[in-house]
Amino acid sequence: xxxxxxxxxxxxxxxxxxxxxxxxxxxxxxxxxxxxxxxxxxxxxxxxxxxxxxxxxxxxxxxxxxxxxxxxxxxxxxxxxxxxxxxxxxxxxxxxxxxxxxxxxxxxxxxxxxxxxxxxxxxxxxxxxxxxxxxxxxxxxxxxxxxxxxxxxxxxxxxxxxxxxxxxxxxxxxx
Numbered sequence: 001x002x003x004x005x006x007x008x009x010x011x012x013x014x015x016x017x018x019x020x021x022x023x024x025x026x027x028x029x030x031x032x033x034x035x036x037x038x039x040x041x042x043x044x045x046x047x048x049x050x051x052x053x054x055x056x057x058x059x060x061x062x063x064x065x066x067x068x069x070x071x072x073x074x075x076x077x078x079x080x081x082x083x084x085x086x087x088x089x090x091x092x093x094x095x096x097x098x099x100x101x102x103x104x105x106x107x108x109x110x111x112x113x114x115x116x117x118x119x120x121x122x123x124x125x126x127x128x129x130x131x132x133x134x135x136x137x138x139x140x141x142x143x144x145x146x147x148x149x150x151x152x153x154x155x156x157x158x159x160x161x162x163x164x165x166x167x168x169x170x171x172x173x174x175x
Contacts, residue, residue: 006053013042016059020066028070037073041066105155113148116141 017038024034041062045052052058095103106114112134119125119133127145131138 006055006058009046009049009053012053012058012062016062017042020059020063023063024066024070027067028074033070033073037066037070038062040069101156102152105152108155109148109151113144113151116144117148117152120145 020038020041021031021034024037025031028034028037044065045058045062052061055061106117109117115134116130119130120127125133127138127141130141134141
């Protein structure tokens, strides 16, 4: 009856595990991973061995499963690396002193004025487009922009772009 059922699992494992590991090692370049792949293939063969043993070459089935598992792992690793590379952020210098001063000055403006300045100067919207976006008259937007520019000019007058971090004297004397 042994002849009808093909070679025994233990015999195939004993005779073919190491040669398959050597083959997979040449493919994946890592001995531990090669051993894991061959072990995984034999683990998948075990519950089906009564059917696989009847194949003309049961070792070919185990080899194919191991190679397929190796190729799948390689694709997963490659995909993960590509994803990781796309996620890396480029290192950029922090904002300069002018940007810090402008951001701080913008933060002191009322919300409507700040929104008008940002939409006009950064988003490059016209006064009419801002008015439509905000649901107000164009004259209101012009007023917001005028007041915002005046407030920013006052707040930024203390900022000297030639000497970052230092402020011009305000005319006050220290007590």
